Amino acid sequence: FYIALVGLAEFSDAYPRQLSGGMAQRVGIARALTVQPEILLLDEPLGALDAMTKISMQEELARIWNEENVTMVVVTHDLEEAIYLADRVLILPKEKGGAARLIDVDLPRPRDRSESRFVRYREELLREFGLH
Template sequence: MSSIETRTKGEVTIRDLTKSFKIDGETLTVLRKVSLDIRGGESLAIVGASGSGKTTLLRVLAGLEEPDGGDVLIDGAPVHGLGRERAVIFQEPRLLLWLRVLGNVAFGLEVQGVDRAEAEERARRYIRLVGLTEFETAWPRQLSGGMAQRVGIARALTVQPEILLLDEPLGALDAMTKMTMQEELTRIWDEEKVTMVLVTHDLEEAIYLADRVLVLPKEKGGSVRLLDIDLPRPRDRNGARFVTFRKQLMAEFGLH
């Protein structure tokens, strides 16, 4: 069920990416010469302790932060700043409270100059994909956390990006909603054939969703590690190999 080979677009190449922040006059280097190839259509999870720079890496990929050095190439071409081939799903749904579900999902397309009727037509498809057809006319304040996040996901998918960047998208949800949403994300990723880069602090989530897990080092100067999760989908959280992967990943962080 893996779709890595079916997709040639949405390939990301990261070369010697460096990023530091100045905090109170002191320079804090968050990313130190990070290099990585993300295959088109792959699902890659980035895990790391807080402060390891996983969110910074994602924000640089999104174009929300400028790197100090190094390059990001998408399908071979260097990119600077934001681009339409990428869409971001944030931890918070970030919905516009004055638009109904349909308006929120169509928002991305409308901003890109697609006229309202067509944007809404295309939005409806993704509202159906995330299972919210009945709630098209609901206001954001009427939605539960999980449903609001689905709207955010549909909004990002509607612009049909090659690369979906997810910054701890399920971090604020309760455990059960979270598991349901992980299953949904797997299904959506499989249907949309999109490259997915997921930042998470949830190791199980990384194993459940990703083809490969990138482990950012805890201590400065440590090396980046990559873990192949060659499990068939849908994945069984309690399967023997799943558990083995979890143990292995936990060991990376000195956890048992």
Template sequence: MAEAQTIGRGEVSIRNLSKSFALNGRDLDVLRGIDLEVVSGQCVAIVGASGSGKTTLLRILAGLEPADGGDVLIDGAPIRGVGSERAVIFQEPRLLPWLTVMGNVAFPLEVRGLAANEAAQRARRYLRLVGLLDFADAYPAQLSGGMAQRVGIARALAVQPELLLLDEPLVALDAMTRMTMQEELARIWAEEHLTMVLVTHDLEEAVYLADRVLILPKHKGSAIRTIEVDLPRPRDRSDSRFVWLRQFLLAEFGLH
């Protein structure tokens, strides 16, 4: 008898995925014939031209959009709406303004049935992880953009997902804060042993964070292109191989 295949934690498998939206009385293909595998523990960045379906793909993985056709599996099981094994970090942290930083991280845990003291204990752990434990009693209006996004990251991690989905999470930040947050995300990913799927327009960010960069096709039905990022961590943005990969991706989009 053949041995059963072992499926890792947070493993993603997408087969022949399609998705369209109605526009002016006709169907507009956003994704067609998409095949994708993400190995447990990897960080994968998804890039592509505007309209290539990056965010739609992420929303399908999150269970926020149904696919029209194909299979979408997490840990070998088909997606049925949102699930506790997945967490999403959006472009805006969407914090509740009437709750403190601690309250924002603990609240989703209490909603899931965790006792208040256990929720607070876990919230403290993840606020410490993102460097904000000293701001536990602050309110969102008192935070900088980078700090608010750190709270959003802590809130997502506190539910202890197997798969972390990130939709342009740093796009609203200034350049220096963004670089710092990229370093923080790389550190957190390594410490938490998560599977991460990141949608980004920032090609340097993709090279800095990802094990693989996936380029969604401009022409619907074409195959996804995969770029392996075989660079040591922590990554050095001035390293010649890093610079070459960034320039290669820029050339792919006609930007260099």
């Protein structure tokens, strides 16, 4: 069931060496879902993927979240990924003892990365990191 959920039903008999990086990431997510967790913890789950595979996997995670209704805690350094996937983004402080900041992402799903409000959230996060 979970292999199909992550879009790999046709590869259910494949060996790990036969899977691409994106497919391997999907297998990891399917494996985590098999225990039917209330909370799915994902630490940089898409960090090693190329840009196009990463976008595809972000869409897969959003779809899985929608279908499985599981809370996901995603650690990422990708600001756009955070906005695309999250209802809330927690920005941890650079300095020890600094204050964390919580930003609510109030955007409808499915999210459109080119929509003006999405772009404003991205600009807000860039400012938060002193990058814009």
